[in-house]
Amino acid sequence: MVRETHLHVEDFIYPIFVIEGENIKNEVPSMPGVYQLSLDRVMEEVTEAYNLGIRGIMFFGVVSDKDEIGTGAFIEDGIVQEATRLAKKQYPDLLIIADTCLCEYTSHGHCGVIHNHDVDNDESLKLLAKTAVSQAQAGADIIAPSNMMDGFVAVIREALDEAGFKHIPIMSYAVKYASSFYGPFRDAADSTPQFGDRKTYQMDPANRLEALREAESDIEEGADFLMVKPALSYLDIIREVRDNFNVPVVAYNVSGEYAMVKAAAEKGWIDERKLVIEMLTSMKRAGADIILTYFAKDVAEYLNK
Numbered sequence: 001m002v003r004e005t006h007l008h009v010e011d012f013i014y015p016i017f018v019i020e021g022e023n024i025k026n027e028v029p030s031m032p033g034v035y036q037l038s039l040d041r042v043m044e045e046v047t048e049a050y051n052l053g054i055r056g057i058m059f060f061g062v063v064s065d066k067d068e069i070g071t072g073a074f075i076e077d078g079i080v081q082e083a084t085r086l087a088k089k090q091y092p093d094l095l096i097i098a099d100t101c102l103c104e105y106t107s108h109g110h111c112g113v114i115h116n117h118d119v120d121n122d123e124s125l126k127l128l129a130k131t132a133v134s135q136a137q138a139g140a141d142i143i144a145p146s147n148m149m150d151g152f153v154a155v156i157r158e159a160l161d162e163a164g165f166k167h168i169p170i171m172s173y174a175v176k177y178a179s180s181f182y183g184p185f186r187d188a189a190d191s192t193p194q195f196g197d198r199k200t201y202q203m204d205p206a207n208r209l210e211a212l213r214e215a216e217s218d219i220e221e222g223a224d225f226l227m228v229k230p231a232l233s234y235l236d237i238i239r240e241v242r243d244n245f246n247v248p249v250v251a252y253n254v255s256g257e258y259a260m261v262k263a264a265a266e267k268g269w270i271d272e273r274k275l276v277i278e279m280l281t282s283m284k285r286a287g288a289d290i291i292l293t294y295f296a297k298d299v300a301e302y303l304n305k
């Protein structure tokens with residue numbers, strides 16, 4: 001009666017990795033229970049999530065054919081575009097949230113194009129806008145740009161509007177830190193930068209005011225949701241964003257946060273189920289309305305019971 005915070009299955013977005021090839025279901029070594037799935041098997045996972053009541057999915061592509069500009073991100077028959085078409089066809093009421101970035105498709109693993117050994121912000125924006133439009137054309141319901149280039153929301157908004165997608169909202173990864181918690185994801189998506197790091201575009205974990213500046217500029221550019229990423233070490237930032245803006249706030253419970261829990265549980269050192277509920281509840285208590293999490297199916301199961 002007096003409990004203030006509740007988890008609901010409709011709070012969650014479930015990330016799924018789609019890999020090129022046939023009949024593939026590879027477990028990600030650092031993420032037990034998370035798989036890379038080929039297009040012919042990905043609907044098994046989507047269906048499982050759907051049947052548990054999950055209504056938001058995000059696809060990440062894993063491809064071997066990479067190039068300097070990340071062409072695989074924006075081609076019409078790109079792997080995420082194909083997965084989106086399949087999922088929307090079978091489940092029209094399932095929300096497909098598209099992660100708009102180039103790092104899974106560039107040979108160097110950076111989130112934009114490289115000129116003179118660094119990411120060229122403005123050149124990257126053009127390709128990101130193309131990527132967003134191709135995702136919307138494939139049926140994505142929400143565009144979620146995670147690349148952290150300056151001005152990405154404005155450029156993507158304009159491109160979507162021009163292409164006839166005025167109604168498609170933007171879930172901006174507004175506050176994204178240059179975090180060591182992304183390690184397992186980069187194994188899963190094969191997107192580790194081949195040189196340097198992402199510190200020229202992602203944020204310094206020591207900064208709080210910068211998070212507010214990032215969020216503010218994204219709102220001015222037209223963001224409809226604000227995301228904070230990672231979540232667990234940034235609960236204070238989630239609260240700041242919640243208190244200062246009136247759009248839905250999304251927390252990304254990232255791969256490293258998932259891997260730590262799974263590793264400790266495997267050793268029998270913690271009670272996984274209780275810990276997961278406690279972690280996700282803390283994110284909601286901090287102010288998140290929506291949580292992107294690899295635990296989505298597990299929690300849905302607990303909640304359904």
Ligand code: PBG
Pocket residue numbers: 099101102103111146147181182183184185186191198253254255256
């Ligand atoms: C970048 C992107 C990253 C994640 C999702 N999209 C991070 C990165 O490599 O910088 C990480 C998600 C996770 O760790 O679960 N496009």
